[in-house]
Amino acid sequence: MKAASAAVFRKGIEENRDEEEEEEVCNVFDAEVDSQTQTTSSHETKNNNLKGFFTSLLLMEEHEKQNQEAQNAASRREMSELQSNYRKRARTMSDHYSDLTDHYADAVDINRKKSRASRAAVASVSAAVTETEAEGSEITGSGSVNGTGQQRRLWVKDRSRAWWEECNRSDYPEDDFKKAFRMSKSTFELICEELNAAVAKEDTALRNAIPVRQRVAVCVWRLATGEPLRLVSKKFGLGISTCHKLVLEVCKAIKEVLMPKYLQWPDDESLRNIRETYESISGIPNVVGSMYTTHIPIIAPKISVASYFNKRHTERNQKTSYSITIQAVVNPNGVFTDLCIGWPGSMPDDKVLEKSLLYQRANNGGLLKGLWVAGGAGHPLLDWVLVPYTQQNLTWTQHAFNEKMSEVQRVAKEAFGRLKGRWACLQKRTEVKLQDLPTVLGACCVLHNICEIRGERMEPELMVEVVDDVVLPENALRSVNAMKARDTISHNLLHHGLAGTSFL
Numbered sequence: 397m398k399a400a401s402a403a404v405f406r407k408g409i410e411e412n413r414d415e416e417e418e419e420e421v422c423n424v425f426d427a428e429v430d431s432q433t434q435t436t437s438s439h440e441t442k443n444n445n446l447k448g449f450f451t452s453l454l455l456m457e458e459h460e461k462q463n464q465e466a467q468n469a470a471s472r473r474e475m476s477e478l479q480s481n482y483r484k485r486a487r488t489m490s491d492h493y494s495d496l497t498d499h500y501a502d503a504v505d506i507n508r509k510k511s512r513a514s515r516a517a518v519a520s521v522s523a524a525v526t527e528t529e530a531e532g533s534e535i536t537g538s539g540s541v542n543g544t545g546q547q548r549r550l551w552v553k554d555r556s557r558a559w560w561e562e563c564n565r566s567d568y569p570e571d572d573f574k575k576a577f578r579m580s581k582s583t584f585e586l587i588c589e590e591l592n593a594a595v596a597k598e599d600t601a602l603r604n605a606i607p608v609r610q611r612v613a614v615c616v617w618r619l620a621t622g623e624p625l626r627l628v629s630k631k632f633g634l635g636i637s638t639c640h641k642l643v644l645e646v647c648k649a650i651k652e653v654l655m656p657k658y659l660q661w662p663d664d665e666s667l668r669n670i671r672e673t674y675e676s677i678s679g680i681p682n683v684v685g686s687m688y689t690t691h692i693p694i695i696a697p698k699i700s701v702a703s704y705f706n707k708r709h710t711e712r713n714q715k716t717s718y719s720i721t722i723q724a725v726v727n728p729n730g731v732f733t734d735l736c737i738g739w740p741g742s743m744p745d746d747k748v749l750e751k752s753l754l755y756q757r758a759n760n761g762g763l764l765k766g767l768w769v770a771g772g773a774g775h776p777l778l779d780w781v782l783v784p785y786t787q788q789n790l791t792w793t794q795h796a797f798n799e800k801m802s803e804v805q806r807v808a809k810e811a812f813g814r815l816k817g818r819w820a821c822l823q824k825r826t827e828v829k830l831q832d833l834p835t836v837l838g839a840c841c842v843l844h845n846i847c848e849i850r851g852e853r854m855e856p857e858l859m860v861e862v863v864d865d866v867v868l869p870e871n872a873l874r875s876v877n878a879m880k881a882r883d884t885i886s887h888n889l890l891h892h893g894l895a896g897t898s899f900l
Contacts, residue, residue: 557633615646745774
């Protein structure tokens, strides 16, 4: 019995032990499963993180690729536009070049024909010259021949004179001629006839002389336009040095031949008419001329630079200016009756007046006894020069007198405006040398007088507004009698109803 119970007890213990071992095994397996589950989850997390990282990289790379493609497309469009514009410009330039080529080809053909004709003419002249020489004689020097029968060779540059030949035609339009030369055909013909004896040249064995009409035309066109000599050369088919020489020769002839005839002091009958006209304009009696001094710009001279420096024009224009002066007395019709040309631009108006021949003739010769020349504020009051009041705080009488004097001065300023407008060379610095300038300026004034006397109308757009700074003289009142006479004139203007009221 005891043995059976013990066996049963042992069996129960062994079963319990087996159950415990099974539980331990299950626990160990569960632990292993849990650890494996944790490891698997951590690996899945890492994999997810890596997948997200690679996905971001792929997105960034895709975005960058899209941006690059957009930039490439924009670059291709810009390049396409540039190429299109280039092709258009190239096509335009090619067409323009083709037109120029055709034009110059025609010109070359024309010039070649003219050149052949001129060479034939020169060869015939040369042959005629050689025939007159003694046979067998030896002639030395450039272009010479020895008795071998070789002809002398001459070379003359062939230039086109088409423009001048067109202007010189009898049926050339009057308006176009006047626009080019600032005068009508009839006035131009008159000048050519007057200067014919002074400027005409004879033909030589080598070449024909330049006609008088062309000589005068070169000078007048140069003065009227102020264009440089190289353009004058192209217009008239002459050399630059030839054009420069012609301008000076014709200006000298105008000064010697035409100035004594067209620019002179009026005679007694003319003075009476001038006095009446000026008195009707201003109410001031015995005025025989309006005097004004203007400046002509020049290139800085090589000598006495400081004396020609125009300080007032430099300060006003903010540009260094050098000038030469022209003082003129003008009649009511705008015609110059007296000139003083050539004094430096730094000299004030009163000093220029003192240097003039008019000043000597009036003070010493009694040229203007009992008569007035109306000057400006820059001139002194003399026995024969009447000027406006320049002091401050003027009375009504003095204001009225100054107003009437300004009307007389306006005549001279407008005459200078037409002079500079008609002859544009006076508006810019010229290429003429300083020693030749008085001759050229005098020729311009004489031509101005001829145009004014003949009633040549000038286009309004050519008119130039004359602006010259006035410097008051240090000694403005130099005659007591003139002071009294001026006060009397001022009193009569106001109290006899001859003065205007614009000064009020």
